Amino acid sequence: MRGSPRSGAGTGGCVTPGIPAGCCDDPASSPSGPVSARIYVVGAGLAGLVAAEHLASRGGAVTILEASPKAGGRCRSYRDDRLGRVIDNGNHLILSANTAVLGWADRIGGADRLRMLDAAFPYLDLDTGARWSLELGRGPFAALSPRARAPGTPLGPLLRDMVRLMTGPARRPLGRVVRDRGAHWRTFWDPLTRAVLNEPPEGGDAGLMRATLMRSFAKGGGTARPVVAPDGLGAALIEPALDRLERAGATIRYRTAVQGLSDDGSRVTGIHLRDADIRVGPGDRIVLALPPAPLAAVLPDLPLPAPGGAIANAHFVVPGTDLPPILAVLGATTQWVFRRGDVVSVTVSAAEDSALDGMDRAAALDHLWGEMRAILIAHGCHAPRDRPAARFLREKAATFDQTPDGVRRRASTTMPWANLFLAGDHTDTGLPATLEGAVLSGQAAGRAALD
Numbered sequence: 001m002r003g004s005p006r007s008g009a010g011t012g013g014c015v016t017p018g019i020p021a022g023c024c025d026d027p028a029s030s031p032s033g034p035v036s037a038r039i040y041v042v043g044a045g046l047a048g049l050v051a052a053e054h055l056a057s058r059g060g061a062v063t064i065l066e067a068s069p070k071a072g073g074r075c076r077s078y079r080d081d082r083l084g085r086v087i088d089n090g091n092h093l094i095l096s097a098n099t100a101v102l103g104w105a106d107r108i109g110g111a112d113r114l115r116m117l118d119a120a121f122p123y124l125d126l127d128t129g130a131r132w133s134l135e136l137g138r139g140p141f142a143a144l145s146p147r148a149r150a151p152g153t154p155l156g157p158l159l160r161d162m163v164r165l166m167t168g169p170a171r172r173p174l175g176r177v178v179r180d181r182g183a184h185w186r187t188f189w190d191p192l193t194r195a196v197l198n199e200p201p202e203g204g205d206a207g208l209m210r211a212t213l214m215r216s217f218a219k220g221g222g223t224a225r226p227v228v229a230p231d232g233l234g235a236a237l238i239e240p241a242l243d244r245l246e247r248a249g250a251t252i253r254y255r256t257a258v259q260g261l262s263d264d265g266s267r268v269t270g271i272h273l274r275d276a277d278i279r280v281g282p283g284d285r286i287v288l289a290l291p292p293a294p295l296a297a298v299l300p301d302l303p304l305p306a307p308g309g310a311i312a313n314a315h316f317v318v319p320g321t322d323l324p325p326i327l328a329v330l331g332a333t334t335q336w337v338f339r340r341g342d343v344v345s346v347t348v349s350a351a352e353d354s355a356l357d358g359m360d361r362a363a364a365l366d367h368l369w370g371e372m373r374a375i376l377i378a379h380g381c382h383a384p385r386d387r388p389a390a391r392f393l394r395e396k397a398a399t400f401d402q403t404p405d406g407v408r409r410r411a412s413t414t415m416p417w418a419n420l421f422l423a424g425d426h427t428d429t430g431l432p433a434t435l436e437g438a439v440l441s442g443q444a445a446g447r448a449a450l451d
Helices: 046-056 099-108 140-144 155-167 183-197 206-215 233-247 292-298 361-378 404-408 435-450
Strands: 039-042 062-065 077-080 085-088 120-125 131-135 226-228 251-253 258-263 268-273 277-279 285-288 311-317 326-330 336-340 343-348 390-395 420-422
Touching: 039 046, 046 062, 046 099, 046 233, 046 285, 046 435, 077 233, 085 233, 085 311, 085 343, 099 233, 099 435, 155 183, 155 206, 183 206, 183 326, 206 404, 258 292, 285 435, 311 361, 326 361, 343 361, 361 390, 420 435
Parallel strands: 039 062, 039 285, 062 251, 120 326, 285 420
Antiparallel strands: 077 085, 120 131, 258 268, 268 277, 311 343, 311 390, 326 336, 336 343
16 A cells, blocks of 8 residues: 555555465455455454444455454453453443444343443542532533532533533634633533543543533433443443354454555555465455554554543452442542442543653552542542552553544545545544444444445
């Protein structure tokens, strides 16, 4: 591909040093006999699985190429030996507004592994000890209710900033739209922007925040109900998809990293692996469902958003707590607490812009456990002085750059090459880097590949 590490443009073949031309270890692309039509999905994260299922369920012969030994990407659950529990590799907030995610779970048979809560978000301010719940009733005017904002905060400044957000240009930093730096900045805009965009509110893209609010909170409680996965996101969104793909005859090849593509100027003709090549036949199609960094290695000339910030998660085993399933925290490094069974998980978005920056794992766990003890005490729960079994995960480049500059660089689903398509929450879905965006992008890539 033009600009790729190994270009086959104009040759119609795939050549890897040390491997004879035309050699291939994929049976669907065997050089003996005609090449059968096949769809290659590169990446078995949520977007890739959605695209693969869309295609396989409609009769496509699908091969998934996944670089890691596991499917699920950033939406994966696994059993952690240190904790002795199943945990998610990242905490994701799903809302009832996320109809694509909920529809996907229902389609693959994972909906019974999800549970919808009331449209209420408990808050704890560790600076003051104040506790309250942001609650949304029915209808769009519910967002104007006093119960939908922190106690004692006036409606006027929030309403004026909301109007500026909803009516102004999209590609602006949120900090230029929201002018009030009082209570609403601290209790609403700052925690929400970090959670949604993984960016400090001063620089996060206003258009993505507008899209999020218009689909959820602006419509009232019916679209703002949190959805949790008691058994983990993998059990609801990934494992049923793998079963469904297997029944549809799809093939998944793990530990198979794609290193480049070749083309003839109008179509992709070859997929380069580390130790073999796959010849792409005239009717074959490719869906690249890769995050920006590995995608840039395959398509180095494609403009893409820069990698975004890190998200840190700390998981602690704390039996016998009555913490709510989701808790927003102010006045601390901790931003959100998720409780599932006896595991309480702390999330810190835009972690470089927090006290965790520069800390090693042990120091980060000690710091967050100190805050977790204060949170437990504030809720009247037993708070062991010694840190319990814990796991700290820091995912670098957890999202794409969701500043206005990054959003302008989002790629479309279709490419200049007729048989190549993109999927991933970094593509131009109009939404932030969320599970909802990942599902929508996979569906769009699947439809485009069928066209």
